[in-house]
Amino acid sequence: FDGVELKNISVSTDELTLADRLDDITESAIKTAYNNIYNFHKLQQPSPEKLESNGITLWREYRAIENVGLYIPGGSAPLVSTLLMLAVPAKIAGCKRIVVATPPAKDGTIPNPILYAANLCGVTEIYKMGGAQAIAALAYGTATIKKVDKIFGPGNVYVTEAKQQVARDVNGAALDMPAGPSEVMVIADSSANPAFVAADLLAQAEHDPNAGIVLVALDSQFADNVQKELDEQIKHLSRVSIASKALEHGLVVLVNSLNEAVEVANRYAPEHLMLEVAAANEILKDIQNAGSVFIGHWASEALGDYASGTNHVIPTYGHARTYSAAGVSSFMKSISFQEVSHEGFLHIAPTVERLAELEGLDAHKASVVIRRGTK
Amino acid sequence: FDGVELKNISVSTDELTLADRLDDITESAIKTAYNNIYNFHKLQQPSPEKLESNGITLWREYRAIENVGLYIPGGSAPLVSTLLMLAVPAKIAGCKRIVVATPPAKDGTIPNPILYAANLCGVTEIYKMGGAQAIAALAYGTATIKKVDKIFGPGNVYVTEAKQQVARDVNGAALDMPAGPSEVMVIADSSANPAFVAADLLAQAEHDPNAGIVLVALDSQFADNVQKELDEQIKHLSRVSIASKALEHGLVVLVNSLNEAVEVANRYAPEHLMLEVAAANEILKDIQNAGSVFIGHWASEALGDYASGTNHVIPTYGHARTYSAAGVSSFMKSISFQEVSHEGFLHIAPTVERLAELEGLDAHKASVVIRRGTK
Numbered sequence: 001f002d003g004v005e006l007k008n009i010s011v012s013t014d015e016l017t018l019a020d021r022l023d024d025i026t027e028s029a030i031k032t033a034y035n036n037i038y039n040f041h042k043l044q045q046p047s048p049e050k051l052e053s054n055g056i057t058l059w060r061e062y063r064a065i066e067n068v069g070l071y072i073p074g075g076s077a078p079l080v081s082t083l084l085m086l087a088v089p090a091k092i093a094g095c096k097r098i099v100v101a102t103p104p105a106k107d108g109t110i111p112n113p114i115l116y117a118a119n120l121c122g123v124t125e126i127y128k129m130g131g132a133q134a135i136a137a138l139a140y141g142t143a144t145i146k147k148v149d150k151i152f153g154p155g156n157v158y159v160t161e162a163k164q165q166v167a168r169d170v171n172g173a174a175l176d177m178p179a180g181p182s183e184v185m186v187i188a189d190s191s192a193n194p195a196f197v198a199a200d201l202l203a204q205a206e207h208d209p210n211a212g213i214v215l216v217a218l219d220s221q222f223a224d225n226v227q228k229e230l231d232e233q234i235k236h237l238s239r240v241s242i243a244s245k246a247l248e249h250g251l252v253v254l255v256n257s258l259n260e261a262v263e264v265a266n267r268y269a270p271e272h273l274m275l276e277v278a279a280a281n282e283i284l285k286d287i288q289n290a291g292s293v294f295i296g297h298w299a300s301e302a303l304g305d306y307a308s309g310t311n312h313v314i315p316t317y318g319h320a321r322t323y324s325a326a327g328v329s330s331f332m333k334s335i336s337f338q339e340v341s342h343e344g345f346l347h348i349a350p351t352v353e354r355l356a357e358l359e360g361l362d363a364h365k366a367s368v369v370i371r372r373g374t375k
Numbered sequence: 376f377d378g379v380e381l382k383n384i385s386v387s388t389d390e391l392t393l394a395d396r397l398d399d400i401t402e403s404a405i406k407t408a409y410n411n412i413y414n415f416h417k418l419q420q421p422s423p424e425k426l427e428s429n430g431i432t433l434w435r436e437y438r439a440i441e442n443v444g445l446y447i448p449g450g451s452a453p454l455v456s457t458l459l460m461l462a463v464p465a466k467i468a469g470c471k472r473i474v475v476a477t478p479p480a481k482d483g484t485i486p487n488p489i490l491y492a493a494n495l496c497g498v499t500e501i502y503k504m505g506g507a508q509a510i511a512a513l514a515y516g517t518a519t520i521k522k523v524d525k526i527f528g529p530g531n532v533y534v535t536e537a538k539q540q541v542a543r544d545v546n547g548a549a550l551d552m553p554a555g556p557s558e559v560m561v562i563a564d565s566s567a568n569p570a571f572v573a574a575d576l577l578a579q580a581e582h583d584p585n586a587g588i589v590l591v592a593l594d595s596q597f598a599d600n601v602q603k604e605l606d607e608q609i610k611h612l613s614r615v616s617i618a619s620k621a622l623e624h625g626l627v628v629l630v631n632s633l634n635e636a637v638e639v640a641n642r643y644a645p646e647h648l649m650l651e652v653a654a655a656n657e658i659l660k661d662i663q664n665a666g667s668v669f670i671g672h673w674a675s676e677a678l679g680d681y682a683s684g685t686n687h688v689i690p691t692y693g694h695a696r697t698y699s700a701a702g703v704s705s706f707m708k709s710i711s712f713q714e715v716s717h718e719g720f721l722h723i724a725p726t727v728e729r730l731a732e733l734e735g736l737d738a739h740k741a742s743v744v745i746r747r748g749t750k
Binding site for chain 1: 400401403404405407408411414415418419422424425426428431433435436438440441452453454455456488524525539543545548549553555570571574575577578580581582608611612613614618656659662663664665666667668669670671672673674675676677678679680681682683684685686689690692693694695696697698699700702704708709710711712713714715716717719720723725726727729730731733734735736737738739740741742743745746
């Protein structure tokens with residue numbers, strides 16, 4: 001499918017070593033992004049809680065998901081940032097096996113920046129494969145690839161559908177979050193720079209003809225100015241045909257107040273919400289539904305997409321109402337524990353017996369009663 | 376479908392008030408369970424992290440999911456415990472609307488203990504409805520019911536299928552976790568009491584003919600003794616036909632060591648894992664995949680099912696490899712924030728530009744470049 005014949009789909013140690021040959025500027029950019037992502041995600045390690053009372057101790061412990069698969073789309077460009085956004089939290093979580101699947105170029109290679117980033121993250125198990133077949137290989141395993149427990153990462157419609165299918169199969173693999181086209185909503189008042197706003201909308205529009213592009217403006221003159229900037233700036237983009245398709249179904253929402261703008265954002269639940277308004281800090285507490293919020297005129301979305309340190313795998317399509325961006329906890333699960341002394345048992349036994357009776361569950365009650373008579 | 380004609384499916388204030396009429400023992404049992412569940416879950420409130428460096432501030436804030444639906448199955452008995460296990464963390468999370476759906480009895484009423492527990496949790500929006508149609512009403516809304524964002528709770532195969540269908544629909548509602556039959560795995564050594572072990576296996580078996588019942592034993596004589604106890608104890612149960620069907624496909628796994636037993640548990644990833652062994656505390660750190668772990672001879676699973684304070688909505692069917700039990704975080708999501716000063720922007724801009732170039736995303740780069748020339 002990738003138009004290439006491979007002897008071995010596994011990336012060799014030699015190939016990984018070659019990856020050190022990057023120019024200094026690229027190397028430094030990847031390292032800076034890595035460090036910023038690492039530092040913010042390092043703070044996300046969960047702290048277990050413990051409760052002791054009346055002879056019963058309750059607590060939860062977090063464990064890394066043992067085997068995780070990271071799907072990194074290929075195609076036109078090496079998505080180094082997506083690799084960092086997934087491998088860094090997986091590494092911090094402590095996943096035993098971090099497996100990367102990414103389609104090879106026509107010459108059978110994986111771009112050096114991807115291999116360099118994988119090296120940085122300590123990822124050594126990399127397969128040259130893409131598409132729905134890569135998801136199947138990760139979810140079910142093959143003769144050469146051991147199956148994984150959960151699959152992360154973006155992809156085209158085939159990849160997305162495959163992820164959903166294997167997640168519904170108990171013998172498959174869980175998925176990170178439901179997928180949908182990327183979105184940005186910019187709330188802008190008269191303090192905003194129409195050129196900045198237009199550039200931010202275009203940065204989203206170049207991703208996907210189906211991308212969601214929404215400007216929430218407090219006056220129509222400002223919206224017109226943004227439109228003029230869009231018309232001008234789009235001419236200079238290489239991905240102009242994608243961006244213009246996305247803009248065709250873009251929206252301008254005119255509101256009377258910042259509160260109304262927040263109400264629009266909460267109903268839409270955008271993946272990215274940019275607050276290019278003077279009083280941004282006054283409305284933060286009212287934002288209920290959004291994936292990632294960018295505050296102020298200098299917080300271009302691209303900063304968070306690449307390097308500031310927040311995760312760029314964010315719920316889209318309204319799913320921010322119930323889902324969070326990827327993070328360390330996406331690569332972990334908790335286990336509940338309870339330790340019960342004889343005294344603790346005797347103390348709680350009558351409560352458990354009464355509730356089991358109420359629910360008509362005899363055997364539940366019996367499992368308590370049989371312990372009552374024994375020391 | 377429930378064989379009853381209702382004038383109003385909404386539980387009235389009068390009905391909720393009547394719910395105070397419970398006998399003292401029942402009232403006290405529900406209150407004790409409520410308090411224990413509340414106290415343990417109260418510790419689960421997430422604490423947001425914040426990172427400031429080089430003019431960029433990153434943090435996450437947690438928000439309650441605004442509208443949640445709790446499905447409480449009806450049928451033979453009032454599942455008070457399930458209501459508590461879901462409504463308590465929803466309340467702690469701060470969900471604005473907590474909606475309960477539960478099928479009415481033939482006389483059109485909801486059992487008093489359910490209403491009493493709902494009162495305790497401050498839940499006042501209760502609908503007398505069950506089955507797939509209740510899930511649809513919650514997910515999509517009706518003329519009288521406002522839609523919810525996420526649906527929690529167990530149910531029969533129709534309810535489970537309905538939850539999955541609405542979760543796949545972007546206009547539907549998210550679900551708590553994939554469902555499967557309930558399971559228990561008991562690891563027992565010679566320190567265990569075969570009568571206790573048998574009682575614990577039966578407590579699981581009475582739930583469902585498809586329940587997973589697994590004994591991991593260190594010697595075959597002990598396993599035989601448990602079998603004898605099962606044969607004897609099952610005779611006295613009201614739900615003997617369900618329990619015996621579950622036992623028909625139950626498993627006994629004989630292992631040579633406690634380490635081997637843990638390996639079996641990690642591969643199976645049981646919903647409930649009981650450690651009826653002398654050296655339980657030595658193996659806790661090795662348990663990687665399990666929903667809820669019960670330690671020692673007095674920690675009957677029924678304690679956790681009802682009243683000790685841990686959650687009883689736990690991943691089944693191997694999903695404990697990637698999912699956690701329900702908790703406060705199940706009723707919340709996080710939002711990422713970043714605030715960027717002009718200095719912060721200038722500091723990170725070259726990194727972002729280089730990475731955008733590398734990924735061939737012009738407009739991303741342009742959204743940074745356009746800000747570079749402006750003060």
